[in-house]
Amino acid sequence: MLSHAQTPCRPSHVTSTRIAGIGAALLLSGCASKIDKLTVNRVVARALTVPDVDQSCEIGVSLRSPLAAATKEEKPARKALLISEATAAMCDEVAAWSHELDRARALSSATGLPPQLRAIQAKDAGYAADRSHQRAAARYDRAWKHGLVSFGDIGEGDCPKLKSHDEFAYFITLVSGTQSVLHDSNSGRTLDIPQERLLKVVRGAECLRGDPDDDGTVDGKKWFYFPEAVQAAAWATIPGSGPEGVDPWDVLEEVGAKGEGTGVRVARGLQVTIAANAGREDIVAEAIVRHAAALDAHEQSASHALLDRYAFLLSLHQSDLMWIAEEGYRTPAFGELPGAASAPAEGDDPFGGDGGGDPFGGGGDDDPFGGDPGAEPTDVPPSDPFPAGDGPDSPAQEP
Amino acid sequence: MIRSLSRAFAALTALVGLSAATPAQANTLTICAYDPAGKSGDFFRLLGDYALEAGSWGATIEMKAYTDEETAAKDFEAGQCDGVVATGVRLQRFNNYPSTMEAIGALPTYSSIRSMVKSVSKYDGIRKGMSKGTVETVGIIPAGAVYLFVRDREIDTVAELAGKRVATMDYDKAAPYMVNKVGGIVVPADLGSIGPKFNNGDVDICYMSAVGYGPFELHRGLGAGGGVIKAPLAQATFQVLIHKDKFPADFGAKSHAYWAANFDKALSAVRKADAQIPAGKWIDIPPDRLAEWDALFQDVRVELKGKGAYNGTMLNLMKKTRCYQDKARAECADNRE
Numbered sequence: 001m002l003s004h005a006q007t008p009c010r011p012s013h014v015t016s017t018r019i020a021g022i023g024a025a026l027l028l029s030g031c032a033s034k035i036d037k038l039t040v041n042r043v044v045a046r047a048l049t050v051p052d053v054d055q056s057c058e059i060g061v062s063l064r065s066p067l068a069a070a071t072k073e074e075k076p077a078r079k080a081l082l083i084s085e086a087t088a089a090m091c092d093e094v095a096a097w098s099h100e101l102d103r104a105r106a107l108s109s110a111t112g113l114p115p116q117l118r119a120i121q122a123k124d125a126g127y128a129a130d131r132s133h134q135r136a137a138a139r140y141d142r143a144w145k146h147g148l149v150s151f152g153d154i155g156e157g158d159c160p161k162l163k164s165h166d167e168f169a170y171f172i173t174l175v176s177g178t179q180s181v182l183h184d185s186n187s188g189r190t191l192d193i194p195q196e197r198l199l200k201v202v203r204g205a206e207c208l209r210g211d212p213d214d215d216g217t218v219d220g221k222k223w224f225y226f227p228e229a230v231q232a233a234a235w236a237t238i239p240g241s242g243p244e245g246v247d248p249w250d251v252l253e254e255v256g257a258k259g260e261g262t263g264v265r266v267a268r269g270l271q272v273t274i275a276a277n278a279g280r281e282d283i284v285a286e287a288i289v290r291h292a293a294a295l296d297a298h299e300q301s302a303s304h305a306l307l308d309r310y311a312f313l314l315s316l317h318q319s320d321l322m323w324i325a326e327e328g329y330r331t332p333a334f335g336e337l338p339g340a341a342s343a344p345a346e347g348d349d350p351f352g353g354d355g356g357g358d359p360f361g362g363g364g365d366d367d368p369f370g371g372d373p374g375a376e377p378t379d380v381p382p383s384d385p386f387p388a389g390d391g392p393d394s395p396a397q398e399p
Numbered sequence: 400m401i402r403s404l405s406r407a408f409a410a411l412t413a414l415v416g417l418s419a420a421t422p423a424q425a426n427t428l429t430i431c432a433y434d435p436a437g438k439s440g441d442f443f444r445l446l447g448d449y450a451l452e453a454g455s456w457g458a459t460i461e462m463k464a465y466t467d468e469e470t471a472a473k474d475f476e477a478g479q480c481d482g483v484v485a486t487g488v489r490l491q492r493f494n495n496y497p498s499t500m501e502a503i504g505a506l507p508t509y510s511s512i513r514s515m516v517k518s519v520s521k522y523d524g525i526r527k528g529m530s531k532g533t534v535e536t537v538g539i540i541p542a543g544a545v546y547l548f549v550r551d552r553e554i555d556t557v558a559e560l561a562g563k564r565v566a567t568m569d570y571d572k573a574a575p576y577m578v579n580k581v582g583g584i585v586v587p588a589d590l591g592s593i594g595p596k597f598n599n600g601d602v603d604i605c606y607m608s609a610v611g612y613g614p615f616e617l618h619r620g621l622g623a624g625g626g627v628i629k630a631p632l633a634q635a636t637f638q639v640l641i642h643k644d645k646f647p648a649d650f651g652a653k654s655h656a657y658w659a660a661n662f663d664k665a666l667s668a669v670r671k672a673d674a675q676i677p678a679g680k681w682i683d684i685p686p687d688r689l690a691e692w693d694a695l696f697q698d699v700r701v702e703l704k705g706k707g708a709y710n711g712t713m714l715n716l717m718k719k720t721r722c723y724q725d726k727a728r729a730e731c732a733d734n735r736e
Contacts, residue, residue, distance in 0.1 A: 107461075109427050109459070115454030115455055115459070116454070116455065118451070118454055119451040119452070119454055119455070122451055123448075123451060126447070182439060185436060185439035185440065185441075186439050188441075188444055189441060189668070189671065192671060194613050194675070195436075195613045195614045196613045196614060196616050198614075199614075199616060236466075237436065237437070237466075238614045238615070239435065239589075239590045239591040239594075240590065240591035240592050240593065240594050240595050240615070241594075241614075241615075276438070277436075277437040277438045277439055277464070278437045278438075278464065278465075278466040279437060279438065279463055279464030279465050279466065
């Protein structure tokens with residue numbers, strides 16, 4: 001099923017490249033499949049152990065052109081390139097987050113800007129965020145398209161036969177497909193990336209589920225339950241796209257919890273992001289607290305520390321947006337929620353025991369501030385919309 | 400270094416802003432805003448710009464995203480939000496005057512809905528009906544023409560609807576009425592099931608704006624032999640409804656003026672969605688057959704007016720708009736609406 005050509009390489013320069021360094025190797029080997037393998041098995045494998053998103057994204061930015069130049073234009077090292085594009089997109093993603101925080105700060109009532117300044121600052125930050133989202137979308141889109149050439153039409157037909165070193169590239173292709181759609185939406189659909197791509201990812205994610213530990217359970221544990229999480233994320237986003245009777249929010253919570261044990265909490269980060277997009281603040285708050293607790297409870301994966309750090313940043317960003325909206329500043333300590341600190345801790349209230357009655361007498365019935373009368377719309381028919389001279393016979397002209 | 404300088408500048412700006420702003424601080428008003436795609440949706444973005452503009456009208460607005468519009472409407476009813484944004488049909492229970500703008504066949508072109516939105520903004524008399532009791536509709540935003548998607552492109556006349564299974568939204572009173580009238584079979588559906596029912600062949604026909612074409616993968620249901628009838632069944636709208644006592648007195652007029660001025664900006668998202676339907680999938684209806692559809696639509700409107708589902712005054716306004724734009728329409732000589 002794999003559509004990429006497995007062309008034999010000319011005698012390679014691997015020995016010299018080992019001496020000269022990975023970058024030179026990529027440039028000199030001249031063979032797409034070798035570069036793909038070297039990138040995944042060496043560069044990526046090493047980068048994944050370092051929980052530093054900034055560093056990895058900068059490598060992605062820097063390597064893209066050398067990788068493209070190292071092979072013939074018609075036979076590029078697509079898997080290496082897709083990883084390079086996807087990691088480069090993370091730089092834009094981080095920049096977009098920063099602009100989004102600026103926008104939230106301008107809008108925060110805690111900041112207290114006057115309306116005009118508030119609007120100007122929010123617009124400027126919003127436009128800056130749009131640009132970063134657009135570039136992230138473009139890079140993720142290129143990554144997705146390299147993936148399609150490498151693995152066939154993902155989400156249509158059978159799964160590609162994935163060799164062990166292909167799986168990571170396939171995984172990143174799915175991440176890129178999802179992210180390209182989300183970032184394009186956040187940029188104002190400047191690239192018009194088709195939203196149905198999300199459903200292709202959903203079907204393609206099935207190919208990463210398996211039973212590698214022979215415990216009789218077919219699942220996405222090997223990939224930190226990302227396959228299940230991305231499926232549920234799409235089901236939560238597109239009504240009717242999921243199986244009947246399955247609540248996608250329940251699935252996201254379940255796989256978020258399962259993923260914590262792997263030390264790579266991407267399912268949790270995705271849950272937080274999708275819930276925030278849907279305005280499910282209750283889920284966002286709970287998931288952030290759980291994500292924070294999991295950081296203490298489960299050690300970060302040594303082999304995939306970078307992915308865990310990325311997942312942490314996803315949740316941290318939503319936490320920052322909540323804090324800035326309410327308090328005007330970003331998260332002081334991950335896992336704390338705004339407003340929670342000012343609430344009395346359990347056991348602090350000496351009068352809150354049996355029944356919670358007011359020790360100074362008030363029964364509650366005479367609360368002058370209780371019982372908002374509510375606002376039912378009354379059934380008054382609309383008045384005649386045609387008072388004399390209002391010109392009902394001449395609707396507004398076309399502009 | 401540059402970053403720390405910019406932070407210092409931002410802090411200084413904030414301080415200056417704070418000192419100037421404190422006396423004018425108003426309570427933040429919350430609008431529960433439905434967009435099926437949530438915060439990243441096209442319409443939620445438009446609402447973000449609107450909220451910023453509203454600051455200059457004396458209303459500090461926070462948009463709260465909802466991906467389920469009934470929940471948004473219920474939260475509005477329960478007083479958890481000061482305003483709500485949802486489709487016209489969903490807000491029909493509050494006031495059927497603005498929701499009637501989505502009446503079957505009433506606004507056949509984007510030009511006609513644009514004209515109506517501008518008229519609402521321009522004429523106090525037309526805008527008056529937007530208030531009912533304690534609530535007021537303060538914005539009409541185009542959400543796209545609603546088209547009939549058919550699995551067999553031979554179905555392009557009214558007579559051919561007879562015996563066909565049509566997925567109809569469970570909260571929509573008008574479409575089931577029309578389907579029954581033409582001898583079709585009503586298959587109740589909701590936003591979650593309408594796509595799968597069409598794609599799996601459980602129904603022969605569904606209706607939706609083009610915005611749903613991609614996300615619901617309706618190309619699967621269309622297959623090789625299906626198509627999209629290029630005669631809008633209705634114009635879907637997002638409408639902004641507020642508890643009017645929470646907002647400044649002239650908020651409605653300013654808000655309608657905003658949406659009239661930004662109509663084409665909103666429409667551009669809709670046009671992008673329309674353009675996603677491949678050219679070969681559109682089914683053009685010749686003028687004589689279009690007249691048949693128009694006659695059916697008019698019958699349904701008049702009958703549903705009689706049942707109280709549609710507002711007669713709004714139907715009359717929309718008829719005037721249609722006839723203003725095309726005086727040759729057969730209906731312009733009658734007084735049924």
